[in-house]
Amino acid sequence: MIARTPQTFRNQHNIDARILHEVEEIDLARRRVRVHQLDSGRAVGWEAFDHLLIATGASPFLPDVSGVEAKGIHGISTLQSGIEVRQAIDQQHPQRAVIVGGGYIGLEMAEALVLRGLAVSLVERMPQVMGSLDPDMGALVSDALRNIGVSLYLEESLQSFDVSHGRVQAVITDQHTLPTDLVILGLGVRPNAKLAAEADIPLGATGGIQVNERMQTAVEGIWAAGDCVESFHLVSRKPFYIALGTVANKQGRVAGINLGGGYATFPGVVGTAVSKVCAVEVARTGLQETEIRRLGWEYVSAKIDSTTRVGYYPHAGPITVKVLAERGSGRLLGGQIVGIEGAAKRIDVLATALHAGFTVQDMIDLDLSYAPPYSPVWDPVLIAARQAAGLV
């Protein structure tokens, strides 16, 4: 996970990378930042800049409930937070874990903890896990979690943590008390935009720092990229906050090119994401039903069951594809996939079609690959698009 050390940055790239140094304040008028050392707490002083890149990332959301600071409760965001959970498991041999939140982090931690032999419960406020899927597709993921032995507590809200001697003993919801040795918080992240906000660098309505296509903030010479900024959603044509490595990586590259005197743009995202629960793959792109309704758009929905390979081919297995398209125009608005190995990466065809502005009628003609080990004669995403085209 560590691509480069400070030494590599210095020796190979001539970059002075100072770890454990925190910027406390940005002084826009005098073009400088105030820095202190994190380990010693010592003030380093003011550092001048011509250009400044804010890449402060995001932090796991901590619910404002009693006991949230107790030992045994872990948010998962950095390499270090992962190391801490692993050390807790190796050293304290917890038997039971409760995960609060059924998003990507919740899913992946459920898999990891089940594979390490813990009894895992998952609490989710919504009637389904994976809130970025529609309820009917999310239900398939709930089934996948139950099938690997996870106890799901859906439509339950976290109320507080039962703490004894500074260590968590139980998760208390509005319906249950769930005794536990370990708690994982998977309630999403919030952009670390406070530093920027305090310097009057404008944030967007999503809470992320506002940037243009070149990753410039509203202030000349101040750039921002990654999980601390808001993106532009190419389907809704509205600001959108998404904290994913692939987006952050592309934004960082664009910011770097521009900072270096070049020219590059990052037009936006379509909201593509993938995850998995053991053998079940999950993928989504574009808008989901609630988002489309919020925009006031009308849509059709097609959901089909197919197979990842031709049915007679060994290791063929189920795949469910859902496609959403604008009523009338047939413009593709989004897609969701749940299935076995080979299912999820097909989301990339739908993502590419969203970038292209394709209608579901356009998609019927796509010359996608076919051979029995790879796909039915019609790829499942095309079967779904064809069905949607019939409803437009």
Add this chain to the structure above:
Amino acid sequence: MIARTPQTFRNQHNIDARILHEVEEIDLARRRVRVHQLDSGRAVGWEAFDHLLIATGASPFLPDVSGVEAKGIHGISTLQSGIEVRQAIDQQHPQRAVIVGGGYIGLEMAEALVLRGLAVSLVERMPQVMGSLDPDMGALVSDALRNIGVSLYLEESLQSFDVSHGRVQAVITDQHTLPTDLVILGLGVRPNAKLAAEADIPLGATGGIQVNERMQTAVEGIWAAGDCVESFHLVSRKPFYIALGTVANKQGRVAGINLGGGYATFPGVVGTAVSKVCAVEVARTGLQETEIRRLGWEYVSAKIDSTTRVGYYPHAGPITVKVLAERGSGRLLGGQIVGIEGAAKRIDVLATALHAGFTVQDMIDLDLSYAPPYSPVWDPVLIAARQAAGLV
């Protein structure tokens, strides 16, 4: 493989499907076809039509060399020809097989015969197998064949077959005599367009029947679809012959809708295809270098090595992606992929991008899915596109 029997056609669809009946002649003036029974040889007589759909498919190319009609030599095109090879293996227990031709059929039969324990040799006239890939990518497939124990005889031409008592004994090339018990011909297919040509229904330069986007021939009321027709290549904007199930299936659907009084079109193909040799997956789409040069277009080429998953994730393995783009404009012209499980289906992103008319610069911004089990942070197809964009 048999989706519907004549009984199903009759009972469920009210279609009179007559198997083992062959049309010998199309009489356009009197709108009728002359039919005889294949098993008895008996003439059935003339059948009248209002609309006629020609779906005569394609046949394996038989080289004009001595001994080609001998027993033990098999072309592979129909379910029946596959059954015959399997029966020959089960009943005659051949030890050695020679495959003539290194295309899809050659590759897939090499895998099948190696897995059944035969010593397999493959003869190919070109310096590489998989002529639909560029030589550098084809070389990776040649390696894959050698790695499963196939003896490759590249740049060798078939001269004749050594035959004794009506049965093949050896394949004779311009350089070797290869003793064998079984021969597979994988020299491609030719459209079965003779029946149409004899009725003066125009063929194209590729030898396939000419059709428009609705799958109409040049003659009113006469339609054609599948391996007997020529397609339109959406990248070269020229007629193109491709005999693949997925294309035939889509064309048949379009012809059926139009014949039934509806309206549908099949705009064309981008030449997408996938195959595999045991654990090595192979995929291609769009134009290859020889095709681009023949069109007189200038191009850039980028080839990158990456991994199917993030490098640290279990079962990550090599993938090589090559992308070809028009010099100057950067318009994507084609792509090729060779790699382990999970590699080939990524060709669908390139195929969709070809349909969209994307440049490689456009592709850099594609919001493709990323999670460690599925892909590096930049999907390998995007890494290749990014490299190509730097060369445009």
